[in-house]
Amino acid sequence: MGNKIKLPQKSNTAFERKSVQFLLSGGVILSVTLMLVGLIALLWMGETSLTAVSILDIFYSDLGWAYRLLSFGMLILALTPAFRVITLLFLWWREKDWKFVGVSLAVLITLTLSLILGAI
Known part of the structure; x- marks a missing residue:
């Protein structure tokens, strides 16, 4: 009579998968919004050509706010898939799905x- 039946724990997998989808769609929406606002501001100010901006210029250069918004939007768009991989890594780590943890790593x-290597 001392044996108790262990019920499987309820998983939050559906919620976690939705949070990954929210991360992706939120990243795209935020980046597109920043890029559109930056582009509209540049056109409003009469800029007809764009200049190249490096990642460090976004943080340390004396860029105008329109260029900074446009650049932040591009940076967020570029980093969104990396954030997804990191989120999935933790999700699969919690689920102890070691094959996918290895793939994510x-x-x-x-x-x-x-x-x-690209910075060198």
Whole structure:
């Protein structure tokens, strides 16, 4: 009579998957909004050509606010898939799905190496 039946724990997998979808759609919506506002501001100010902006220029340069908004939008758009990989890594870690944890780590290592080698 001392044996108790263990019921499976209720999983939040559906909620977690929805949060990943929200991360992706939220990142795209935020980046497109920033880019549109920045582009409209540049056109409003009479700018007819765009200049190249590096990542460090966004944070440390004396950019105008319109260029900064446009650049932040592009940066968020570029980083959204990386945030998805990080989120899925933690999700699969909690689920103890080690095969997908390994795949996520491989993707993150590849992204990190490409950023480092691209900066050289």
